[in-house]
Amino acid sequence: DQQVKQNSPSLSVQEGRISILNCDYTNSMFDYFLWYKKYPAEGPTFLISISSIKDKNEDGRFTVFLNKSAKHLSLHIVPSQPGDSAVYFCAANTLNTNAGKSTFGDGTTLTVKP
Amino acid sequence: NAGVTQTPKFQVLKTGQSMTLQCAQDMNHEYMSWYRQDPGMGLRLIHYSVGAGITDQGEVPNGYNVSRSTTEDFPLRLLSAAPSQTSVYFCASRPYDREDQPQHFGDGTRLSIL
Numbered sequence: 001d002q003q004v005k006q007n008s009p010s011l012s013v014q015e016g017r018i019s020i021l022n023c024d025y026t027n028s029m030f031d032y033f034l035w036y037k038k039y040p041a042e043g044p045t046f047l048i049s050i051s052s053i054k055d056k057n058e059d060g061r062f063t064v065f066l067n068k069s070a071k072h073l074s075l076h077i078v079p080s081q082p083g084d085s086a087v088y089f090c091a092a093n094t095l096n097t098n099a100g101k102s103t104f105g106d107g108t109t110l111t112v113k114p
Numbered sequence: 115n116a117g118v119t120q121t122p123k124f125q126v127l128k129t130g131q132s133m134t135l136q137c138a139q140d141m142n143h144e145y146m147s148w149y150r151q152d153p154g155m156g157l158r159l160i161h162y163s164v165g166a167g168i169t170d171q172g173e174v175p176n177g178y179n180v181s182r183s184t185t186e187d188f189p190l191r192l193l194s195a196a197p198s199q200t201s202v203y204f205c206a207s208r209p210y211d212r213e214d215q216p217q218h219f220g221d222g223t224r225l226s227i228l
Contacts, residue, residue, distance in 0.1 A: 009154065093213040
């Protein structure tokens with residue numbers, strides 16, 4: 001049973017437009033969510049995160065929205081740039097546990113066309 | 115800043131061979147983990163450690179062993195390589211008991227089992 005799902009394997013957008021990447025989760029114990037970006041032949045790097053006590057977190061061109069009742073989060077990139085082309089992973093954590101494990105989605109490959 | 119260093123970057127093995135994937139971090143992080151990433155899939159946790167001398171299994175531990183003798187190093191051993199273990203392996207670290215902090219990933223080891 002996959003607890004974190006990214007239902008869109010790929011997304012293609014035009015440079016300058018908005019990119020919206022979606023993530024759904026099933027475990028109500030998750031209370032911290034992170035997005036990572038991954039370029040080919042590199043490891044994932046942290047992009048932005050959100051606590052379950054918030055519904056929005058913004059960092060420059062990147063905004064993450066959390067809808068707890070729907071168990072859904074989304075990453076908005078505005079405006080999209082060709083350098084944003086990468087695989088984006090959604091991850092979920094449970095705070096205050098001594099396991100410290102993250103659960104990852106399968107990723108969405110974003111392509112931003114010039 | 116070295117961060118998380120993985121060696122080797124590439125390796126080809128024959129079925130039945132054994133090998134050790136190395137992972138070292140210089141951030142004094144207690145929590146370290148190993149993931150594998152297969153095509154079209156997310157990161158699946160193999161083993162993790164919350165400190166020297168303490169390890170535990172993730173969701174896909176079969177065929178792999180780990181040990182943690184120092185804070186810095188967390189090697190992953192394949193005991194008898196199988197073609198199903200062909201994958202890209204990522205090591206990651208973060209401070210223990212800080213699930214609100216992102217993990218820092220190495221650049222991965224691409225492993226092919228013939």
